[in-house]
Amino acid sequence: MAEAAQWSPACLCVLCGLPAAGKSTLTRRIVGTAAERGWRAAVVSYDELIPEKAYYTEVEEDGLNLTDMHCSWKSYRQAVLQCIEQVLEQPEVVIELPSNPLINGAAWQPCVQALLQPKESHTDGTPLLFLLDDNFYYPSMRYEVYQLARKLSLGFCQVYLQCDLETCIRRNQSRPKPIPVKVIMEMEKRLEFPNPQKNPWESQSISLNSTNDVSKSDIQRVMELISVALGNPLSPAEDNSEQKEADRFKCATSVVHQADQACRRLISEAMKAARENQVPSEHMRVLAARLNECKATFLHDLRKQFLQEVCFLQEEDIGVEQVVKNIFDDKKNEILSQFISNHKTM
Ligand SMILES: Nc1ncnc2c1ncn2[C@@H]1O[C@H](COP(=O)(O)OP(=O)(O)OP(=O)(O)O)[C@@H](O)[C@H]1O
Incomplete structure (x- = not known):
């Protein structure tokens, strides 16, 4: 008898905030805690999947602005989501290469490494977590992820890392490849953090203050948020x-x-x-x-x-x-x- 395709619960977790707010640092801690719980976790780092963060250079050199970035960036964001969709829809296909040529193949491999487990474990109920690490400064950017979660009946949640502009700039300056300060300042002006009152679809969101150290209890809050989202997958056709x-x-x-x-x-x-x-x-x-x-x-x-x-x-x-x-x-x-x-x- 043919085996029915059965997926363990999966969740798309959006991490948003200014550059250098500490999103990637947080993903590493979440991955560690997820592993302790026996969950599989894939970090979807937009910085790495999308070649060279070309737009930051454009902003600096050609006087382009975030709105221009926003438009050209859209096709890249969609490419990332398309790759995630393919992984979820065709787990039996070897997912070593991204399904979209816009995505950096070398960075895709480590991203899905956590998912390359023996096929039988796909049906054993091990939750699957995708941590989407980008700035996601407009709700419309986050909404694209929500739509995918809804289409595939996945859990969806968001963690907003709230960090002072000055702290982000200072942390950024001490990185090997700092992003132009102008870009961080522009992004801060445009950032619209998750707002469940205004956008009911953002109800599964929390905000963490990352200006100081992120505490163990903050990590616990994130894990609880993800657990709730895993247990409450969205359904494709919700109300009007x-x-x-x-x-x-x-x-x-x-x-x-x-x-x-x-x-x-x-x-x-x-x-x-x-x-x-x-x-x-x-x-x-x-x-x-x-x-x-x-x-x-x-x-x-x-x-x-x-x-x-x-x-x-x-x-x-x-x-x-x-x-x-x-x-x-x-x-x-x-x-x-x-x-x-x-x-x-x-
Ligand atoms: N809570 C924190 N306290 C002190 N330093 C931190 C904290 N979180 C991150 N950092 C440091 O700030 C720098 C940027 O962190 P990280 O790469 O996690 O930011 P990010 O939000 O992922 O940035 P980007 O969006 O540009 O990828 C790193 O050097 C990191 O060690």
């Missing part, structure tokens, strides 16, 4: 409100994407106008950086406002182009005129 929530996130992402495109067009027009007015090249660089910064702030506010206030509107009702024209265009003109008039009065 969750579907609405999903639609809202999808819609917000799409609105911000459209607004981003519209802003890029306006920035490119502004740069052209500056060139025609013979603004010197060193000022052109500053102008580009100012406009990009202004775009990032505008898109961030738009997204926030969209999620908080106009969530019941349909995307097509928003008139994204119009919103961009009404708000961003004025700011763009203000900045541009400073550069053109400065140049003319020189």
Whole structure:
């Protein structure tokens, strides 16, 4: 008789917080404690799975910003989740290589090492834990993980590592390859930590203060959170409100994407106008950086406002182009005129 595919309970645990808040350090302690309990644990370290953290360099050198990162990063985040999904759906397939070419194969191996156990142990009830280690600074990034947990009927929980900005910067500076401070500061501005009051799907979340040492009782709290999540897997079709929530996130992402495109067009027009007015090249660089910064702030506010206030509107009702024209265009003109008039009065 064919054996029914049966999985032990599994859980996706999101670790979020600023760079150098101590997420990777915490994962090591969780893995140790999980092993004592006989659980299998895989650390999904986005830093390592996604080659070279290329976006940090971009931010520094080309004046790109977190919003740009957010868009290009999305495909990488989806690739990671796709690999996890494949591992869970096809445990019988050798999972030595990631199913998506965006993922660094060398880093994937140690990540799934914990899962490469004799096939028979897959059915013996040994819980399976994935610790997803990234900054996850927007709820929409965490929501993608929640959706996967729901699709595959897995447990889902989140640990937010709350750490002072100054401490993160200090710890970061003493690392062999520090991340640009500017990136940490930008991320701190944008970080929206788990908020179960606002997002009911974030109910299984705890916050740990990692400015000081993470205590043994903190680790106990994490283990209890994971135990509860393992015991309460999500179900694929929940009530209608969750579907609405999903639609809202999808819609917000799409609105911000459209607004981003519209802003890029306006920035490119502004740069052209500056060139025609013979603004010197060193000022052109500053102008580009100012406009990009202004775009990032505008898109961030738009997204926030969209999620908080106009969530019941349909995307097509928003008139994204119009919103961009009404708000961003004025700011763009203000900045541009400073550069053109400065140049003319020189
Ligand atoms: N609670 C803590 N107290 C003191 N130092 C810590 C603590 N947690 C982490 N550190 C130190 O801070 C540095 C960054 O820690 P870690 O790599 O765990 O951060 P992270 O949040 O994973 O960073 P990233 O998001 O950039 O990968 C390391 O040198 C680590 O030893």
